[in-house]
Amino acid sequence: MKIKLILLLSLFSVGFSAFSQKKKSNTPPNIILVMVDDMGYSDIGAYGSEISTPNIDKLAFEGIRLKEFYNNSICAPTRASLITGQYPHKAGVGYFNVNLGLPAYQGFLNKESLTFGEVLKTAGYNTFLSGKWHVGNDSLYWPNQRGFDKFYGFIGGASNFYADAKDVPVELVENNKRITLKEGEYLTNTITDKALSFIEEQQKTQKPFFLYLAYNAPHWPLQALPEDIAKYRGKFALGWDSLRTIRHKKQIELGLVDPKHSIATRDEDVPKWDSFTYDEQQLWQRKMEVYAAMLDRVDQNVGRVLAKLKALKKDENTLIVFISDNGAQGGYAPLGRKRSRNSGPIGSSGSYEYQDQSWASLSNTPFRSYKNNFHEGGISSPFIAWFPKKIKAGSIARGTGHLIDLAPTFYDFAGAKYPENYNSLKTNPLAGVSLKNVLLEGTELNRELPIFWERGGNRAVRKGKWKLVSTYPEKRWELYDLDSDRGETTDLSGKNPDVVKALIAEYETWAKKNNVENYDKIKPAVQIGNGTRF
Template identity: 70%
Template sequence: MKKFFFSLAVVLTAMSLAVAQKSAKPNIILIMVDDMGYSDIGSYGSEIQTPNLDKLANEGIRFREFYNNSICAPTRASLMTGQYQHKAGVGYFDVNLGLPAYQGYLNKESLTLAEVLKQNGYSTLMSGKWHLGQDSLAWPNQRGFEQFYGFVSGASNYFDIGKYGQAPPVVLIKNNKKLKLKEGEYLTNTITDNAIEFLKDQNKTNKPFFLYLAFNAPHWPLQALPEDIEKYKGKYDIGWDSLRVQRLARQKELGILQPTQKIAERDPEVPLWDNLTYDQKQLWKAKMEVYAAMLDRVDQSIGRVLNTLKELKKDDNTLIIFISDNGAQGGFAGIGRKPQRNTGPIGSPGSYDYQEQNWAYVSNTPLRQYKNNMHEGGISSPFIAWLPKQIKAGSLVKGTGHLIDLAPTFYELAGAKYPATYNGVTANQLAGKSLVPVLTGKASEVNRGEPLFWERAGNRAVHKGKWKIVSTFPAYQWELYDLESDRGETKNVAAQNPQIVNELSADYVKWAEKTGVVDYDKIKPAQPMVIPGQSSSSAQAQRTAQ
């Protein structure tokens, strides 16, 4: 009889453990990189070594279509809240233009992922770039994060180079206290170090966690560790023309680029590699070697986080999402941004250089245009999701997801209730749709029942089904593209389809009114910010208009 009861106890214990594991809320890690192009990781066609991201892609799911808001702060506003950026208060950037939709920091009505998940029993951790308001009242610890390490502005050096005289020291914040990067430290490493520290400390609790890991790389300035740069010496001697051909071929092999899709035409502003002098080639290839090294270090960092998850025995129940905040940045030095103020070679602590349009044209393969533009090259991101036992390994789908879809996705998976009010304030309703049906193989793309919309500094777009209208400030003329066959946006078919243009344009007007969007001509700042993320032609157009 004792043996029977012992056996029964073992069975019941095993059953209770199985039920507990099945019902356990998943941990969530949201990884965002900065200014990285659509084709810059291995699973999207790149030659850059990203084995850890490739592992997540091979064991998880990739989207061919995932959209951001084309530039840093507006993207992060939608990411953190599940709202269109205007609704969250960051319609233009992290500067105040005097209207609620353009106040430059998150409003209280737009609840952050950290606020909602914390209220639903999660530990909330962040390491990296915030860029959602520099006033201390808008810092991460004040918006729901229990642990924060990083910087709150839009960019940072990767080394403390105050001794060089022309650039300030790297000032960081850890849980509301300012500190500086130590000599010899590299920012990508310290962001990772602190994320791992937070995970290990959180492991002492019985709660699930949400970690937002926001890397600054590969955003300018081009600064990398010597051992990482060395790995890419000579790899870019072939130049941007040949490299783009190689990436296109790899994208076709991977299924990222479908055989029926048209690709973006060659950027006429980018010179032919073979027409450059020897000295010019040395300068340009050095830029891409450092850019690749910066992404390589990000991938190494993700590998360290994966090892930590395994060490903590949390790898089987952790959702990992990887995205970029916008496409690679175009623009040429001296056109659209200040001349370089380098005090050292490209890649060194004294470097203040950036990738520029010639290589960004490759990074955004096979798409058109760059950061700050609403063509596909500006608003498209790789998307990888990994959750063992729930996401089928090696999945590749159209997806058509957007930043606003991440909040409802996380809340559904976490079993989290989104409150109607928070601290006495009525919360904005979520704008997106859960990605769970796509992630679990029940759908190949999001069924949202309405278009996706964009507006930033007068640049506008609407995506509905296979159709997309887009216009670039100061022009108010809509272009129309059939993205099903022409993801590269090579043929404007607006003249042939006026009814489609009128329909989507009417949708845009309704959305703009509901969301608080104001005609950019009426609110543009007297001294517009310089964006090193647009083509030289669009930069010139904005300067002429303003």
């Protein structure tokens, strides 16, 4: 009798263990989306940088990187596509977070374009956002009203990082309540503090969670902690010319850049490093030292998130994706833009400096141009996905991914169904494709449909190897073969008129479908883009 009882208990134990394992494997993953602000393609170690980013690099080398992943070149339209899975015009943010009087340019997310928060809540997720919103200033359109259970951060496009600047409070919102950053706090740290508290409190619910961690670093103004700045003293003494060459070589060694491709031609507005005096070089170095320090602090906070996941035993069932909202910020100095007056050294709470196009040309290595432009330097982002035991470590995948693909990817991982109707409204169907198989299997992403861009009169199309691009106010189209020339050094439009004609036709069909207007007819008196702070 005793032997039978032992045998029965053993069988029960095995059966329960198998059931537990099956239940665990069927548990939807936690999802963390980390977005940084105004960071170039090459600014993290895993994409070629000399800046210390060991925690982000850990995600890359233990996960998968994409060689080609596109954003919308500027803050608000990028966030509109990211959060909803729509092209920005379809979501209501075709220009920026300002209202130009048309539904496609209303400056806030429309209700037909559902957010991560709204969709994932229907799948049983807790939904959190800590950091930058920038897709609707009116409180009717803040995160808590668009599906996020908890929100901490700022609503607009930029914020100071320190709370102790004289007479300049850092205005924030926490769950619909206006607050300010406390004296002595540094915003990158506090954004992470709140995110970690959300995760800890969420433990009680036994639900999976989605966290959108939207850092504003290294966006203007250049303000960093002294101990982080000190780490980079003299690190940029070689200047942007030499460091750009070094980064490009490292990118080739990492397998991210084809050695047969030429690096983008130097921008005519970027002076040679050797043309500056010693004192001028010291001043320029300081800017990049602070910029690097801001990214370093982001990386330290990514490390804090990883440590918390491990402590809570959530690390093995969490998907983390890391991207940037656009290329590095450049193109200002030649436009004579009025600069804000500094009340302290570069990097301090009184600093209102920004990177400028010279260092941005380094950040965007090996590509051409900057934020707000549809050449590769403006719209190319690093893309890293990490999911232990699910994503093969050290993978690098080809293919043309875009922001519109992240919503369907997350819903695919979560088992969430995107509704055709929501709150009695017919929803806009998702525009992108799920990257789940690409991430889990490391296969190349082959898109059936092209990707399109328009903002502020700038236009572009990417289809297969071809990229068509036009920069406002010019109406002329340029054509590049990105399979052989991702640096966009040779315009092939004259040799391939039929390709240009076909891509223009596809662009016009897309523009009509997404209610894109002729920019000359709707442009505001004060343009947001190159020449205006944003």
